[in-house]
Amino acid sequence: xxxxxxxxxxxxxxxxxxxxxxxxxxxxxxxxxxxxxxxxxxxxxxxxxxxxxxxxxxxxxxxxxxxxxxxxxxxxxxxxxxxxxxxxxxxxxxxxxxxxxxxxxxxxxxxxxxxxxxxxxxxxxxxxxxxxxxxxxxxxxxxxxxxxxxxxxxxxxxxxxxxxxxxxxxxxxxxxxxxxxxxxxxxxxxxxxxxxxxxxxxxxxxxxxxxxxxxxxxxxxxxxxxxxxxxxxxxxxxxxxxxxxxxxxxxxxxxxxxxxxxxxxxxxxxxxxxxxxxxxxxxxxxxxxxxxxxxxxxxxxxxxxxxxxxxxxxxxxxxxxxxxxxxxxxxxxxxxxxxxxxxxxxxxxxxxxxxxxxxxxxxxxxxxxxxxxxxxxxxxxxxxxxxxxxxxxxxxxxxxxxxxxxxxxxxxxxxxxxxxxxxxxxxxxxxxxxxxxxxxxxxxxxxxxxxxxxxxxxxxxxxxxxxxxxxxxxxxxxxxxxxxxxxxxxxxxxxxxxxxxxxxxxxxxxxxxxxxxxxxxxxxxxxxxxxxxxxxxxx
Amino acid sequence: xxxxxxxxxxxxxxxxxxxxxxxxxxxxxxxxxxxxxxxxxxxxxxxxxxxxxxxxxxxxxxxxxxxxxxxxxxxxxxxxxxxxxxxxxxxxxxxxxxxxxxxxxxxxxxxxxxxxxxxxxxxxxxxxxxxxxxxxxxxxxxxxxxxxxxxxxxxxxxxxxxxxxxxxxxxxxxxxxxxxxxxxxxxxxxxxxxxxxxxxxxxxxxxxxxxxxxxxxxxxxxxxxxxxxxxxxxxxxxxxxxxxxxxxxxxxxxxxxxxxxxxxxxxxxxxxxxxxxxxxxxxxxxxxxxxxxxxxxxxxxxxxxxxxxxxxxxxxxxxxxxxxxxxxxxxxxxxxxxxxxxxxxxxx
Numbered sequence: 001x002x003x004x005x006x007x008x009x010x011x012x013x014x015x016x017x018x019x020x021x022x023x024x025x026x027x028x029x030x031x032x033x034x035x036x037x038x039x040x041x042x043x044x045x046x047x048x049x050x051x052x053x054x055x056x057x058x059x060x061x062x063x064x065x066x067x068x069x070x071x072x073x074x075x076x077x078x079x080x081x082x083x084x085x086x087x088x089x090x091x092x093x094x095x096x097x098x099x100x101x102x103x104x105x106x107x108x109x110x111x112x113x114x115x116x117x118x119x120x121x122x123x124x125x126x127x128x129x130x131x132x133x134x135x136x137x138x139x140x141x142x143x144x145x146x147x148x149x150x151x152x153x154x155x156x157x158x159x160x161x162x163x164x165x166x167x168x169x170x171x172x173x174x175x176x177x178x179x180x181x182x183x184x185x186x187x188x189x190x191x192x193x194x195x196x197x198x199x200x201x202x203x204x205x206x207x208x209x210x211x212x213x214x215x216x217x218x219x220x221x222x223x224x225x226x227x228x229x230x231x232x233x234x235x236x237x238x239x240x241x242x243x244x245x246x247x248x249x250x251x252x253x254x255x256x257x258x259x260x261x262x263x264x265x266x267x268x269x270x271x272x273x274x275x276x277x278x279x280x281x282x283x284x285x286x287x288x289x290x291x292x293x294x295x296x297x298x299x300x301x302x303x304x305x306x307x308x309x310x311x312x313x314x315x316x317x318x319x320x321x322x323x324x325x326x327x328x329x330x331x332x333x334x335x336x337x338x339x340x341x342x343x344x345x346x347x348x349x350x351x352x353x354x355x356x357x358x359x360x361x362x363x364x365x366x367x368x369x370x371x372x373x374x375x376x377x378x379x380x381x382x383x384x385x386x387x388x389x390x391x392x393x394x395x396x397x398x399x400x401x402x403x404x405x406x407x408x409x410x411x412x413x414x415x416x417x418x419x420x421x422x423x424x425x426x427x428x429x430x431x432x433x434x435x436x437x438x439x440x441x442x443x444x445x446x447x448x449x450x451x452x453x454x455x456x457x458x459x460x461x462x463x464x465x466x467x468x469x470x471x472x473x474x475x476x477x478x479x480x481x482x483x484x485x486x487x488x489x490x491x492x493x494x495x496x497x498x499x500x501x502x503x504x505x506x507x508x509x510x511x512x513x514x515x516x517x518x519x520x521x522x523x524x525x526x527x528x529x530x531x532x533x534x535x536x537x538x539x
Numbered sequence: 540x541x542x543x544x545x546x547x548x549x550x551x552x553x554x555x556x557x558x559x560x561x562x563x564x565x566x567x568x569x570x571x572x573x574x575x576x577x578x579x580x581x582x583x584x585x586x587x588x589x590x591x592x593x594x595x596x597x598x599x600x601x602x603x604x605x606x607x608x609x610x611x612x613x614x615x616x617x618x619x620x621x622x623x624x625x626x627x628x629x630x631x632x633x634x635x636x637x638x639x640x641x642x643x644x645x646x647x648x649x650x651x652x653x654x655x656x657x658x659x660x661x662x663x664x665x666x667x668x669x670x671x672x673x674x675x676x677x678x679x680x681x682x683x684x685x686x687x688x689x690x691x692x693x694x695x696x697x698x699x700x701x702x703x704x705x706x707x708x709x710x711x712x713x714x715x716x717x718x719x720x721x722x723x724x725x726x727x728x729x730x731x732x733x734x735x736x737x738x739x740x741x742x743x744x745x746x747x748x749x750x751x752x753x754x755x756x757x758x759x760x761x762x763x764x765x766x767x768x769x770x771x772x773x774x775x776x777x778x779x780x781x782x783x784x785x786x787x788x789x790x791x792x793x794x795x796x797x798x799x800x801x802x803x804x805x806x807x808x809x810x811x812x813x814x815x816x817x818x819x820x821x822x823x824x825x826x827x828x829x830x831x832x833x834x835x836x837x838x839x840x841x842x843x844x845x846x847x848x849x850x851x852x853x854x855x856x857x858x859x860x861x862x863x864x865x866x867x868x869x870x871x872x873x874x875x876x877x878x879x880x881x882x883x884x885x886x887x
Contacts, residue, residue: 429627429629431625431626431627431629432629432631432632434591434593434616434623434625434629435623435625435629435631435687436631436642437592437593437615437616437617438591438616438617438619438621438622438623438643438688439617439622439642439643439687439688439691440617440618440620440643440645440691441617441642441643442615442617443615445617449642450631453633454631454632454633
């Protein structure tokens with residue numbers, strides 16, 4: 001249940017919350033300041049260059065990905081979500097965990113796996129060459145490869161909210177539809193699907209933004225989108241950074257349009273607010289003979305997006321080790337990865353706490369402005385955020401320090417942590433805080449003894465989420481890391497971009513393994529929250 | 540005379556251009572229970588929030604225990620010594636029963652523990668101290684919420700629809716328990732409900748609110764028998780109205796005969812006469828004045844709807860052995876000793 005509409009105006013925002021929110025907002029606004037400075041400073045010759053540059057081509061490619069990835073993800077997620085929540089599919093729980101797991105695989109690892117397995121001289125071609133004499137298979141470089149890898153690692157962003165919404169739908173609605181003469185399919189189309197609209201809209205937005213920001217997969221598969229072009233321009237001397245900034249501006253415009261479109265559908269979707277008191281479980285649809293195609297579908301998804309990548313990695317890891325690759329280097333980058341991810345998780349959650357409290361507990365202009373600014377990390381790719389941080393830090397003592405890297409992660413991942421803490425705060429009925437006030441505690445005492453302890457679950461899942469995405473993060477880590485500071489992500493990147501595939505396999509496997517730990521925590525928490533809601537709604 | 544627990548003077552609260560509370564004046568003396576009743580949206584919850592300090596009024600004054608809390612400077616909720624029992628109880632889910640009750644007590648540890656034990660035995664949950672809120676039934680949560688609000692010994696206790704989350708049969712039992720606890724602690728209480736039965740049962744005094752105003756505050760008996768206007772008459776109990784004219788000799792003339800009237804409306808005035816379903820007897824006769832148009836079986840009684848020649852209808856409760864068919868003619872007798880209540884005719 002959500003209590004957003006009960007925000008109270010009478011309380012003054014506690015000073016700590018106020019000051020820290022403003023400070024953090026100013027800090028995370030740095031990329032916008034940078035882009036403004038660059039754009040204002042750009043002379044007409046830069047703009048001419050931008051227009052002469054292959055900008056339109058890049059925009060077209062980016063847009064193609066931004067449109068097709070959410071669509072393909074929906075095609076995968078909708079049947080999966082329905083099968084794992086509303087039917088008598090065997091081993092439902094296992095399927096739900098396995099189909100969510102590709103979230104831990106970074107896009108560049110999936111792209112790398114595709115290259116070694118499917119490229120013109122890759123494993124598949126060689127396997128087919130000797131028995132069948134097949135010399136050529138369709139190229140996976142370019143659009144199709146990018147589409148497949150970005151979809152593979154981002155479709156769970158749609159799957160998870162769809163599963164949650166499907167579980168939350170009041171079963172009596174379906175029963176009403178059946179009693180009025182509609183069958184399973186017609187009921188799904190007319191009753192269930194409309195209620196999934198908010199989840200589809202917000203999940204698709206996340207995936208569209210992910211496609212817009214992705215860098216690893218598109219650059220390995222040589223599909224030049226904005227992020228890849230910006231990176232190349234950044235590396236180009238003489239005016240390259242000007243063009244990089246101009247391209248970033250265009251990308252920001254794309255991202256803001258997407259977010260605007262989503263919020264427009266959301267305001268319409270308000271009608272469908274999740275039904276309350278649906279403590280009863282819905283009857284499961286009996287699949288009957290359809291069980292087999294359903295199992296085949298789930299199996300294909302899991303094999304394609306989880307089993308195959310891991311097997312290919314395992315094969316190359318063994319090949320690498322037997323060829324004498326040293327594992328020594330991998331350990332130090334693993335330690336580095338864990339170190340920065342833990343630091344990022346702690347710092348981002350601490351920074352997110354006052355912002356989450358401000359934006360969920362207090363209305364007013366400050367709260368609205370801060371809320372908008374936290375989305376910067378969703379709107380801009382790591383590459384743009386890193387460039388702007390470098391612009392301000394270069395020449396200062398901060399340049400090439402761990403602190404600067406963590407700061408980059410803060411801007412990038414703040415919205416994730418704020419979102420997860422806000423969700424848990426919105427589950428707290430404001431009457432709890434009023435009860436505390438009426439029992440003699442001040443606003444800030446109430447925050448310490450009631451609000452913060454009750455948002456603990458949100459903080460833990462926020463920290464797990466930030467740990468997970470920091471482990472995978474590539475662009476900011478490449479640009480902001482201290483010299484000679486290698487993480488698992490950067491060592492995989494260096495190895496694959498130089499085509500040392502065997503060298504990339506061990507760190508890739510380790511990265512997936514380490515990222516699975518926070519993912520498990522997240523899955524357990526999401527599962528627990530559902531149970532908690534069941535308990536509280538039956539009271 | 541007892542000390543004043545809470546007093547509101549010309550209290551007004553607007554949300555935008557709408558009045559939520561409009562020119563409210565009342566005083567509650569220590570140890571009394573005031574039940575505020577009214578339809579949803581009448582402003583009763585806003586009035587509670589004004590007293591507890593979660594809203595600030597546009598105009599007017601509030602005194603708690605004789606001290607002003609809004610006139611010159613705004614006293615925040617935590618300094619008002621107002622206890623609240625919320626509709627959803629608002630027990631802190633991360634604290635056990637003991638910790639919930641102890642939350643508002645600011646004394647030293649030993650005295651605090653003693654107070655918690657007192658409160659637990661007051662609500663009859665001595666062994667529940669270490670349970671968590673979600674392990675309790677609705678009625679138990681209710682009592683813990685009450686104990687928590689009473690523990691710091693507040694000047695005034697506010698209860699906001701505290702029984703609305705309970706099942707109907709549980710509700711009647713719990714409300715008498717709660718009333719017992721409140722009377723035992725001699726608490727001063729404002730109790731808000733939309734249920735007239737609950738208001739009549741709980742209140743030493745009953746206040747009826749409508750559109751932000753308190754229309755009438757009186758004892759439960761007086762508010763039932765002598766409502767100030769047709770709204771109160773309708774809201775507390777069931778009432779029908781028939782037209783009449785005041786006669787000279789303490790009676791009012793109506794189409795069902797002359798009825799006893801001891802009010803002070805002038806003679807010849809056209810009035811609306813309030814008739815409650817339990818006032819009258821009906822008998823089936825060949826050419827009676829009324830016609831039965833509806834009959835509802837209520838177990839012990841039949842509720843009849845009777846149409847009069849003017850077209851007005853009256854509802855009446857008759858013992859279950861008086862069964863008349865729909866369409867039959869009946870005469871209507873009112874107890875001549877029973878004085879009726881008349882209002883000036885609204886249509887004039």
